[in-house]
Amino acid sequence: MKHFLCIADLTVDEFEGLLNLAERLKKEYLSGGNKPILAGKTLGMIFQKPSLRTRVSFDMAMLHLGGQALYLSPNEIQLGKREAVSDVARVLSRYVHGIMARVFAYDDVLELARWSSVPVINGLSDYNHPCQALSDVFTVRERFGTLRGIRLVFVGDGSNNVATSLMFAGAQTGMDIVISAPAGYMPKPETVAKARQLAAGTGASISLIENPKEAVRGAQVIYTDVWTSMGQEAEAEERQKIFPPYQVNSALVALADPKAIVMHCLPAHRGQEITDEVMDGPHSAVFDQAENRLHAQKALVAHLLGGVPLS
Numbered sequence: 001m002k003h004f005l006c007i008a009d010l011t012v013d014e015f016e017g018l019l020n021l022a023e024r025l026k027k028e029y030l031s032g033g034n035k036p037i038l039a040g041k042t043l044g045m046i047f048q049k050p051s052l053r054t055r056v057s058f059d060m061a062m063l064h065l066g067g068q069a070l071y072l073s074p075n076e077i078q079l080g081k082r083e084a085v086s087d088v089a090r091v092l093s094r095y096v097h098g099i100m101a102r103v104f105a106y107d108d109v110l111e112l113a114r115w116s117s118v119p120v121i122n123g124l125s126d127y128n129h130p131c132q133a134l135s136d137v138f139t140v141r142e143r144f145g146t147l148r149g150i151r152l153v154f155v156g157d158g159s160n161n162v163a164t165s166l167m168f169a170g171a172q173t174g175m176d177i178v179i180s181a182p183a184g185y186m187p188k189p190e191t192v193a194k195a196r197q198l199a200a201g202t203g204a205s206i207s208l209i210e211n212p213k214e215a216v217r218g219a220q221v222i223y224t225d226v227w228t229s230m231g232q233e234a235e236a237e238e239r240q241k242i243f244p245p246y247q248v249n250s251a252l253v254a255l256a257d258p259k260a261i262v263m264h265c266l267p268a269h270r271g272q273e274i275t276d277e278v279m280d281g282p283h284s285a286v287f288d289q290a291e292n293r294l295h296a297q298k299a300l301v302a303h304l305l306g307g308v309p310l311s
C-alpha cells in the first residue's frame with residue numbers, strides 16, 4: 001500500500017491491519033500518549049473545501065506521533081488553476097513526507113498520486129471519503145466487537161462520497177450494507193458492482209432498499225449524511241423537497257434493532273437529515289465517531305509515513 005486513495009484498492013488484510021493499528025494507537029494514546037514515531041516527518045495538507053474533523057484530526061495525529069502537519073488553504077495552491085496538479089505533486093513531495101488532499105474531483109487525487117514521490121491520502125473527494133469509512137468501521141467494530149454480519153443501513157443520498165466508501169469498507173469486512181435512498185440518488189451501478197465484487201470474498205452483502213422504514217428493520221447501525229454535499233449547493237433546493245422521508249428521527253430509529261447506534265460523519269444539518277432528539281439521544285454514536293477520526297488517521301500516517309507494519 002503506497003497511497004490511501006480508495007478502500008476498494010486495499011486488500012482485506014491491509015484494511016484489517018489499519019483497523020488493528022488504529023486500535024493499538026488509540027490504546028497507547030489513552031494510556032499516557034503515543035511514542036514519537038514520526039519525529040522529523042511532515043504531512044502537507046491540501047484543502048479545496050472546508051473541514052473541521054479532517055483537518056484537525058490529521059494535524060493532531062501528526063503532532064501526537066512527533067511529526068508536523070502543514071495546512072494549505074483553498075486559496076493557497078489553487079490546485080490545477082495556479083499550477084498543474086502534476087507540478088504541485090512533484091514540488092510538494094520534495095518538501096514533505098506525505099500529502100493529504102481534500103478535493104472536488106477524484107481524478108485530482110489520482111493525478112497527485114501518479115506524480116508524487118511520497119504517499120498521498122485522499123481526505124475526501126466528490127467520489128469517495130475513505131478516511132471517514134476507515135474510521136467508521138473502526139467505531140462499529142469497537143461498539144459491537146465484530147464487523148461480520150453487522151447490518152449498517154445508510155439512509156440518505158446513496159450516491160454520495162460517504163455512502164460509496166462505506167459500501168467498500170463494509171464489503172472488505174463482511175458487513176451487510178444497505179443503502180436506502182430515493183430513486184435517482186442510489187449508488188451508481190458500477191459502484192455497487194465493485195462493492196459486490198469485493199463482498200464476494202468476505203461474505204459481505206450490499207443491498208439497495210428505497211423505502212427507509214423497510215430498510216432499517218433489524219439495523220444495528222443507522223448512518224446518515226447531509227442531503228447536499230459540498231460542491232452540490234446549486235441542487236440544495238431540489239434536494240430539500242426530495243429527501244424529507246429519509247430523515248433519521250425517533251420514529252425511524254424505533255424500527256431498528258433496540259440496541260442500534262446512529263452514526264453521522266458530520267457536519268450535520270440538525271432538523272434536516274437528523275433530528276436533535278436522535279443526534280443527542282441514547283442511540284447516537286456521532287461524537288465517539290468523530291473522535292475516532294483521530295485514531296484512524298494516526299494508523300494511516302504511522303503506516304504510510306512511518307513504515308509501521310500492518311498486522
Ligand code: CP
Nearest residue numbers: 051052053054265266
Ligand atoms: N466528516 C468530515 O470529514 O468532516 P470535515 O468535513 O469537518 O472534515
Ligand code: NVA
Nearest residue numbers: 160162225229230266
Ligand atoms: N457528503 C459530505 C461529507 C462531508 C464530510 C460532503 O461531501 O459534503
